Amino acid sequence: MKKIGLVIAILLLVVGFFHYDLDRLLTLDGLKSGLVQFEVWRAEAPLLVGSAFLLLYVVVTALSLPGAVIMTLAAGTLFGLFWGTVIVSFASSIGATLAFLVSRYLLRDWVQAKFGSRLKAFNEGVEKDGAFYLFTLRLVPVFPFFLINLLMGLTALRAFTFYWVSQVGMLVGTVVYVNAGTQLGQLESLSGILSPSLLFSFVLLGVFPLVAKKLLDVIKARRVYAGFTKPKSFDRNLIVIGGGAGGLVSAYIAAAVKSKVTLIEAHKMGGDCLNYGCIPSKAIIKSAKIAQQMRHAKNYGLENVEPTFSFKKVMARVHDVISKVEPHDSVERYTELGVDVVQGYAKIIDPWTVEIQLNDGGTQRLTARSIILATGARPFVPPLPGLDDVGYYTSDTLWGEFAKFDEPPKRLVVLGGGPIGSELAQSFARLGSNVTQVERSDRIMVREDEEVSALVQESMIADGVNILTSHNALRCEKEGDIKRLIVEKDGVESVIEFDALLCAVGRQARLEGYGLENLGVETNRTIVTNDYLETLFPNIFAVGDVAGPYQFTHVAAHQAWFAAVNALFGTFKKFRADYRVIPWATFVDPEVARVGLSEQDAKEQGIEYEMVRYGLDDLDRAIAESATKGFVKVLTVPGKDKILGVTIVGEHSGELLAEFVLAMKHGLGLNKILGTIHTYPTWAESNKYAAGEWKRAHTPERILKWIEKYHTWRRG
Ligand SMILES: Cc1cc2nc3c(=O)[nH]c(=O)nc-3n(C[C@H](O)[C@H](O)[C@H](O)COP(=O)(O)OP(=O)(O)OC[C@H]3O[C@@H](n4cnc5c(N)ncnc54)[C@H](O)[C@@H]3O)c2cc1C
Numbered sequence: 001m002k003k004i005g006l007v008i009a010i011l012l013l014v015v016g017f018f019h020y021d022l023d024r025l026l027t028l029d030g031l032k033s034g035l036v037q038f039e040v041w042r043a044e045a046p047l048l049v050g051s052a053f054l055l056l057y058v059v060v061t062a063l064s065l066p067g068a069v070i071m072t073l074a075a076g077t078l079f080g081l082f083w084g085t086v087i088v089s090f091a092s093s094i095g096a097t098l099a100f101l102v103s104r105y106l107l108r109d110w111v112q113a114k115f116g117s118r119l120k121a122f123n124e125g126v127e128k129d130g131a132f133y134l135f136t137l138r139l140v141p142v143f144p145f146f147l148i149n150l151l152m153g154l155t156a157l158r159a160f161t162f163y164w165v166s167q168v169g170m171l172v173g174t175v176v177y178v179n180a181g182t183q184l185g186q187l188e189s190l191s192g193i194l195s196p197s198l199l200f201s202f203v204l205l206g207v208f209p210l211v212a213k214k215l216l217d218v219i220k221a222r223r224v225y226a227g228f229t230k231p232k233s234f235d236r237n238l239i240v241i242g243g244g245a246g247g248l249v250s251a252y253i254a255a256a257v258k259s260k261v262t263l264i265e266a267h268k269m270g271g272d273c274l275n276y277g278c279i280p281s282k283a284i285i286k287s288a289k290i291a292q293q294m295r296h297a298k299n300y301g302l303e304n305v306e307p308t309f310s311f312k313k314v315m316a317r318v319h320d321v322i323s324k325v326e327p328h329d330s331v332e333r334y335t336e337l338g339v340d341v342v343q344g345y346a347k348i349i350d351p352w353t354v355e356i357q358l359n360d361g362g363t364q365r366l367t368a369r370s371i372i373l374a375t376g377a378r379p380f381v382p383p384l385p386g387l388d389d390v391g392y393y394t395s396d397t398l399w400g401e402f403a404k405f406d407e408p409p410k411r412l413v414v415l416g417g418g419p420i421g422s423e424l425a426q427s428f429a430r431l432g433s434n435v436t437q438v439e440r441s442d443r444i445m446v447r448e449d450e451e452v453s454a455l456v457q458e459s460m461i462a463d464g465v466n467i468l469t470s471h472n473a474l475r476c477e478k479e480g481d482i483k484r485l486i487v488e489k490d491g492v493e494s495v496i497e498f499d500a501l502l503c504a505v506g507r508q509a510r511l512e513g514y515g516l517e518n519l520g521v522e523t524n525r526t527i528v529t530n531d532y533l534e535t536l537f538p539n540i541f542a543v544g545d546v547a548g549p550y551q552f553t554h555v556a557a558h559q560a561w562f563a564a565v566n567a568l569f570g571t572f573k574k575f576r577a578d579y580r581v582i583p584w585a586t587f588v589d590p591e592v593a594r595v596g597l598s599e600q601d602a603k604e605q606g607i608e609y610e611m612v613r614y615g616l617d618d619l620d621r622a623i624a625e626s627a628t629k630g631f632v633k634v635l636t637v638p639g640k641d642k643i644l645g646v647t648i649v650g651e652h653s654g655e656l657l658a659e660f661v662l663a664m665k666h667g668l669g670l671n672k673i674l675g676t677i678h679t680y681p682t683w684a685e686s687n688k689y690a691a692g693e694w695k696r697a698h699t700p701e702r703i704l705k706w707i708e709k710y711h712t713w714r715r716g
Contacts, residue, residue: 076181244271
């Protein structure tokens, strides 16, 4: 309502301006003919006329009306160079800021809601360098100022910054125009003020801040190296620290492009994913799933059986799987690929030198032009009183320690309701543990939509997991052999007795112990990097879990390409890490896979969307396999088939997602998926049917009515 009032007020003022022919007065001829009268008024009451002039100037610029140039000239004629400049400088800046604020108030929310996701990079750019851009635009009077006011209002630039940058940036132009106004008698036309050479000077002035910024960047980059002596030559083109997904792929790319690269791994090649993460967890998930299917064999016309098994053998299989994947990440393979693999603990001595504490004794120093940090993350252990006394497991220790057990822990507490906690809680419940999962939020897997959490939670409860949401873990207690976790909900404490406790409350980047502190590499929860994955030192890069913002193997590998290419070829061209289409999956049962926006994200970010949903209970293959729980949910741009995000819950959802990832990456809409043959009867058909749901929701009813008429007519 307030907005409508403001629009009406602006419209009335604009109509009034043209109705009373003020636009004609604000031309060069109009100004010249009215000048004598203005001079008389000014001589009689200079302060009043000066103030009225300032006010009128503010109104004209605030309403983006034509005439500001003429008024600037008039200011020169009436008030002389100094006072004219003062009045115009303030009036134009205040007026511009008012126009900026009106545009922001009326349009910004709408523009951000409609184009928010596409404007993300632009908004970030404005937040970082907005003042520079504005200054450049202000210096060059060839860009219409009123347009700059209105457009800047749509960005995230602070109003005060806008004001002062505008005032400083417009000053030179203001002086030129006010000065021209002092010689109004000789001025034949407006274009006379801006000769080509003057315009060229303005352009140079406009480009100056950008050049200055580049120079500042270079100086800043040099400053961080102050106090270090750069080697005259280097042992390597690239040193990569960490042999997990991020490090392996970085080294692989470097070797593939024939650079001399050393990969340093302190512990196990393959990092967390192979040894403690993705691979062992997926291996145990499979055993657990088969055990559960045996219990529910009736679903397939067989008899339910309680699986009998040796837990030791299940864990031995997990390790067997790791050892079968191991060759992919082995020292031998990477050496063969041309990577110099060194096994030891690396420490950065200076921006080009790394010292390695070799695993088999001794130290080695190497220099390189660039360094990539791929040092990963470790499980976060919450500071719970008594935790050390009762003892606990994490994904780092679980696989080794549980392998020693004959039976799975009778009573297992899993702290954390995220993907890792949920995958493991369900698996151990299926393998016979009595599992209690404790989560502080009011649901598990909070990153996903509520209905996704609900479906997974329902399935996990059916598997016997006791899920305690909205529960805070307070402390642990030990009495003889009895171990207890004390939790609290709504101020009421309760006690959970357990035999083993698994911490799965998140993973923290490895930031200490290898030289970041000494070098002053900036960190917060991760190593701080720019869009090119450069740290504070432009020759030191960071990728994977240690860099964030995602903690997935495929994202580490994806970043590795950017870091390796920027490290080796950045002198010629640097590439911004691209996070536009990042997929992930959580391998609970039913599996959850996602790419792009969820409904929850879209609402939080104020992004308009349409949603279609296809239930797997309709899919022939799902029915044949008695696995109909789940759905494919697609968010699209309103009225268009452009995909904003997809969530799939159900069997093989991680695999099914790939088609949507490809579509989003390459801008293919749902019509294209619908027009693609999908083999019958496959799970992948669910993607096509989801696209079909979209098509049905967008049938051109009116055209169909005409087509119906045509058919009726054809029948005679
Ligand atoms: C239980 C679990 C399940 C997971 N499941 C999945 C999944 O299904 N899908 C998925 O995408 N992701 C999954 N992840 C996450 C995935 O494991 C990580 O995102 C991935 O390992 C990150 O790779 P990285 O290269 O950044 O780090 P890492 O794999 O952690 O590698 C870092 C390496 O650096 C070495 N290092 C550290 N400091 C030094 C030093 N100073 N000198 C020498 N070496 C050093 C370490 O020893 C380590 O080997 C899972 C994680 C866990 C814990």
